[in-house]
Amino acid sequence: MKADDTEVIRALLSPEIIPSCLRSMDIGCELSKTVTTFILQKILLDDAGLDYICTRGVKFFYVAQALGNMVGELVEQPSARLLKYIIRCYLRLSDNQRACDELGTCLPHILRDTTFNSCLCEDPVTRMWLKELLQKVNGNQVVVQAGESVNPIHSTRI
Incomplete structure (x- = not known):
């Protein structure tokens, strides 16, 4: 999975793989969730x-639901690595316009506020991915994260 090989990804698109990943994301331990979310991320990074x-x-619905459930669980048991993979999955999903539109309503609200700021404080790449995701999902609305200022004349808070 570490290599970006389209043939490997195509093999993973069999009808059994995605449901197996989603089950592991729902009921697995943190390590299982991390590994299967990494696999999902690799699948999503390939255009196919x-x-x-x-x-x-x-x-899409089941993937978004599994990702959302894990985000909710991270409030109680934070994992920066798992959060990174989840955010990257969401960001890649947002590259598809239809999925991006759906994420506007199903993206967990705790990704939109400052809940995970402490978890992301030492990971500028993931913070950038989250900001990009929120900008794409929210359209023209300005995303406000902790530590950022807003000019009320030129933007609206969400």
């Missing part, structure tokens, strides 16, 4: 994988 998830509404 993104297309496979986003053109099948049910698959």
